[in-house]
Amino acid sequence: MEEITAPPRFRQGSGRLCLDYLRTLRYRGTPRATEELADPAALMAWVRQCGPAVEGPRSAPGPGPADVLAARALREAAYTLVTAAVAAGAAVAPAPAVRARLNRAAAADVPVPHLAPDGAVRHRAEDPVRAVLALVARDALDLVASPALLPRVHACASPTCGALFLDHSRPGTRRWCSMDTCGNQSKKSSFRSAGRR
Template sequence: MATWTRTLTRPDGQSFRFDPGSFALELLVSGGPGELRVFEALHAPDDLAAWLADSRLAATAPFTAADVRVTEAELAAVKELRDAFWRVARSMVRGGDLPSADLDVLNAATAETPRPVVDPHTRALTWARPITGTQVLGAAARDAVELVARGGVRECSADNCGLLFVDTSRAGNRRWCSMERCGNRHKVRAHRARHETETAEAQ
């Protein structure tokens, strides 16, 4: 899928750009299980349609929320997949055993995906309309199982973060979800620590 950066707004009001590196990992920022429910953005089918119109899927081939058809049952399935992938991905980055029941959820959802087509008038890549919730589920599931199989998912190094991403940096040493947020905070803390050490040594 195309490179894409999503703007996130945290509970503290700070907005920052975040590139998770994959559609499945992008889906994780829409909410999640347990303590992540405070970030829930997908309360109704229309919420998922609007969220998708600003996603990596739309970056690959543009569409609007009006092009998406999602039922309540499909929304529930997408959220179940998202929550299962949260648990699987966290286990991956923390070196734990992958939960088999959650892997079953991912594997069972890979059948149907959005259908790419060429617009006969513009010759541009687009998606066959409507894009259904089941197709969205399949796109996220396929992306998720590929990530599980090949690895490369990392967790932001900040103690109070936890966002997950694929490290696509040339050097392969990405540590932060965003340099605007966690990376910059680390730099500020490191600078203050050096200043305090230098001040103490000079006294």
């Protein structure tokens, strides 16, 4: 019997871990804006789906409500930093609170790789959630300090999406965060509009 797996809960494929994390406020800037980091279970699910597979001590407590609030605040700080750098085309000096939040998160211990007895490489961290969020913060800092990449960070052309993505296409003219979702929806909409004429 074939095992049925659930579809991924969170959107990925933006081209950078930090940009995937920004997508946890889905449909940002639209009336349909939806908070995907709604509770500790959702935060843990994002870490498991989008970060490296991280093992923690069996006795380590999972994230709590305060961790969720801190994770959302980190996301908004990263969003502020990335969008300001993209608009300026270069790294910018963010507000002290934004800088402090990102620096604090980036300073946390990151997952450490180790070789398991079966030969597989796994990652360990005392606090898997904090460790993966440190990777997110470091990725955001690296992205805004990369002048060659900033011009390739685009907002999805779909007026109902709000996601940012890193355009890896050769000409750098990609319009949608995903051709499978936003791109196809736009083409269907255009086709229906043309059919009504």
